[in-house]
Amino acid sequence: MILNSFSFLVFFAIIFILFWKISKKYQWILLLLAGYYFYASWKPAYLGLILLTTLINYYCAIAIYRQAHRKRRYLLVALFLNLSALFIFKYFNFFSLTLNQVLKVNLPQFKFLLPLGISFYTLQVIGYLFDVYKGKIQPEKHLGFFALFVCFFPQLSAGPIERGGALLPQLKKQYSFDYVKVAGGLKLFTYGLFKKMVIADNLGIVVDRVFNSLPEYKGLSLVLVVFFYTWQIYMDFSGYTDMARGVGKMLGIELMENFNFPYFADSVRDFWKRWHISLTSWLRDYIYIPLGGNRHGWIKMLLSTILVFTVSGLWHGAGIHFVIWGTLNGIWMVGERIVQFRFGKVLRVPRILKIAYAYVMISIFWIFFRAVNLSDALYILRNSIMGIKNFIQPNYIWASLNQLFIFNRVEMIITFSLLIIVITGEFIRTKISLEGILSKQPAVARFVFFCIVAFLIIQLRNSDIKEFIYTRF
Amino acid sequence: MLRLYIKTALILFIAILLSVGIDAVYRHTYHLKYKLPQNILVKSSIPDKYQIVKLGNSHSEDGITFDYYRLRSLSLASVAQSFEYDLAMLKMYANQIDKGAVIIINVSPLSFSQKKPGKAESLQFQYYDGRLSPFVIPHLQFGDYLQNQIIPFVRTVYLWREANSKKEQENAMNTFAANWPTPTPQVIPTVVQNNEIIKVINLPKKHITAEEEMAKAPFWPEDGLQKSVNAMVNKWTQTGDFGSQYINANRSDLEELIKYGLDKKWRVVVVSIPISQKLIDVLGRKYMQTNFYEPFKKTNFLSAEPIDLSSYKQLRENAYFFSNSDHLNQYGARIFSHLLLEKLIEKGYVAKDVDGFLVSD
Structure with missing residues (x-):
């Protein structure tokens, strides 16, 4: 169940x-x-x-x-x-x-x-x-x-x-x-269900199609599918968390928040403060700090960081690609700390560029996470930049999209519309929460909003129920 | 609390109303009508009584035919049908089967090692499509049945997307296909049905035995089956749909199926159906031993009659009889069924005069 x-x-x-x-x-x-x-x-x-x-x-x-x-x-x-x-x-x-x-x-x-x-x-x-x-x-x-x-x-x-x-x-x-609390829990559960069944599962169709027959894809198709996967896993896991928290809330119990706009992180280190917070804080409190934390000099601190993230990778799954994924995150964070220490005062990079950099790095790391094995991950890395000069040519973009969606324009429109909704929603939510926006609307508008959400969940879900990515761990 | 229930119910009601509206547009576009599935209750709509019934998967569906004989036959075989589903089929149609009827249970070299369809798979096999009542479908997922058969409007957009996806893919393929060279037509053995007259091209006009018929067929080398052999071997080794771990469960289901048939006073015959020698060679001798001969030998047939027809070399080694690595084509089916009928006559399961059909131009 x-x-x-x-x-x-x-x-x-x-x-x-x-x-x-x-x-x-x-x-x-x-x-x-x-x-x-x-x-x-x-x-x-x-x-x-x-x-x-x-x-x-x-x-x-x-x-x-x-x-x-x-x-x-x-x-x-x-x-x-x-x-x-x-x-x-x-x-x-x-x-x-x-x-x-x-x-x-x-x-x-x-x-x-x-x-x-x-x-x-x-x-x-x-x-x-x-x-x-x-x-x-x-x-x-x-x-x-x-x-x-x-x-x-x-x-x-x-x-x-x-x-x-x-x-x-x-x-x-x-x-x-408590009506307010229970209704809040039900809304949270509904948002989670929407994220999972409408957004994550729809993105998952394309992602699974590509990962199940990787050798058929090269260049922009692979880049796009990695982009889709970054949002699939986020919507899947944060959807699950919202549902779990919503169910808890409906029973009066508050569970902790697991996400804080992870793709708005301005470094890989910052990303890990915003993604799966309950795990990273656990690793910090029960492994990193007992290992010495920040108290025993630079070398030990950096080694502890790498070790903690290697353990995190292994925790996610019994596979060498998970270990590499965790270790890469750890090593990259160590690199960021060194750069920050050496050049932090000199380097003045606009935040938007920092966010873009962090997103690209995290996306690259996700390849190791999603791939079935190491050779698949390396295949994607090798072949993603193939024909990079063509990435701005409309014909090539159209051909890549046709390959991903098997010539189905309706699927393309649905997928990109959902992505636009999600990304725009994320931008807006950094300023004001969804609840904040809704509370300013008249009761009828709120009612219509939830009718539409319920309708979209019923109609845009997949034919079969897909398990959450993180329940496999 | 009542306020919460009312609001939630109202929201769901409106969402469902919108869904019904979308469903009406979809059905209007594709000229579809809503209808409740047949056979919701365990009472089949077929009025007749049958003398011979075949069960089994696609090997049986394709490979056994009683159309040429004077027998009232019923086919309860279907693609990927496991013994468990065979039993469900028998239970569903028990009232339509004559007392003392012959029940043909098909066991192919892939039957024991095939993964049993569970809850996740039951929807894929089209058992909801009127053939089985929800009360006899093994591992029924009530939610799936409900939304697929009773309230399909809750998945209209999914169905619409599927229909559209198919149309767009066909359009795209046709665009490419327009530039393809026209393939040279191949001569293949065919059976042409025209009401009651059945014409089998290249078949002799006078009545002959199955073995004579088999011997007269042209010999086609098995090279043409290589592609489908590779596909089947990949399916066996990589999909997880086949494996030795499934043998015991399938054997136990087969024994239960036999027992049910015998308890109903039917005459149960367990027939093994051949697959191509090419596939057997690639799967290996050990495969046949482990996945077919041993479980077949271990099966408790009670008083049922096991008939092993999988070892006919003339049939197995001639690609002329196969549509792919493991399925007989219409000509192969005609000959195999003839062989089976001869065995049934020999063992007294059916009367000799049923094989009185004369082939004519």
Whole structure:
């Protein structure tokens, strides 16, 4: 069950009605049962895994808190168990395949289905353990609330990766129906659904077509498809986040924002402060700072940056192209820091150029992220600039578009219209939020706006429900 | 809370009204009428009772025909149909099958290793198109059925885009095709149907056995099948649609299908259908052993009759009988069906006089 599926809409409608109808003291129990049902709908057998994760981390956190002299040992045991589960389900095949190739051994390959959200909830509980270890928060003593913290269904499949200190107190509260808040959540969910089903999935048609038969494409076609992908992944993931946050809000719970206009970043470093904020802040707090952060000189700081982003790449997927994607981001950020340090006061570059530079670099890095393997990524890099002199010739542009859209002008018009809506919307939203604009309009205009959004979602969605890109991680 | 429900319901209602409006324009443009699907309930609209029924995938659909014989036959075969869907078909049309009828279950060398269609695939196989009731479709996704068959106006723009896309592609291809050289016409064996008179070109006029018929056919080397062999092997190795991991599940489904047929007091015959030798050579001897002979041997046929007709070398090695690497053409189907009928007569499943059809010009 994914957030944009018909079955989820039915499931959530039932949970929503029950949540606001039952006694407040049972609200958390309903959410917990809903979380387990949501998780089991992916693969029922994995319910045992999340229950085990919950029990281990619950008891380890309490032991860390109560037995101060042994807290390091408990932390290490819990980390070992959490990371082992992640390793077995997500990385074992990648490592065994690599070792088989390098050392010519014959390690087995398992055919596991990746447990839903394992990368996300593992980081969430590790963060919680560290917070307890450092004394930032007290461990949750109520097993039920802690289980709900691990298995809160709106953010279970792809985050945002929440902190214990922010989410746990909210899960323990009893909620009364608040029209403004619930309506706000519903609007957020609708925007997310629009981003995912109308924009990301439509862009995905062209992107998938090209990536599934790469050798047929060269030059401008590849450049355009990378451009489409940058917006596809942004709309897909931010759409998911809006939906998750919207669902949370409709149940009274505020989840953290994951994006802050990432394509308006003026450097790669700035981009990472704006993209998947819950992950980058997690990496900063639980890896970068413990490694020394900015406190132990330049060399260590730069090496830590590269290491953190390599880990980030590996976290995203068990593949060498993900590792390269993460490492490239890390190395480039190190380069930016050096340039900033050496020439920061001399170089005066207009912000618009900085934004353009950051966007181009991030787009290049996305190639490694989207490609099925390293050779595909290198193919795109080698062939994108082929015939670059023709990129401004109308005939060549038209031929490239025809190739991408298989001569279908209607599809071209729809795709570019959606892109114009998104990019213009992003520009406007940097000045004033959509809610801000809508609140200044008369009630009828707002009503018409939501009717049109609902109509577009119904009619412009794909024939089949496509999973979110980040739920694969 | 009521305020929220009312507003949401109103917004959805207007969005759906707009969708119905768009749908009306679309149907007017393409001269389409809205109609509810046939066979929503498990009660088929076919009034007759049938003596012989064929099940199976496209190998059976293309390769078995009873048109030349005096048998009331029903085809329940369809492209990529798994044993699980065979069973659904039998359940759906059980009332239209005579007591003691012969049920031909087709097993081709690809049947055991083919991935079973699940929820994600069920829509692709057109089972919603009136052939199966939603109550017997395996792995039915209710949402899909609803929006495809009952309330299609919620996907009008998608359908319109598809129709437009097809039209634009055809236009583009025709523009290019206008400059292509005209290909030299090829002589291929054909079956011409004209009401009740069936004329088979190059076939002898007097009644002969299937083996004689096969022996008289011209020999075509298999080189022409190379392209489709490559496509099939790529499909087998790269798409994930085939693999040895699917064998056990398919074998178990086959056993369930046989049991159902026997429980209904039908006479069940499991027939293996040939694919071209060229494809077998490329897939390899081990492939046939692992993916066909072993599971076929392990299958519990109960009292059903297994008939292996996949090993006829004369049929397998002559490209004259194939439309591609693994599908018999009309001529191949005629001969294969003749072979099958002879076996059925020999084993007493059908009467001898059904094979009394005289071929005439």
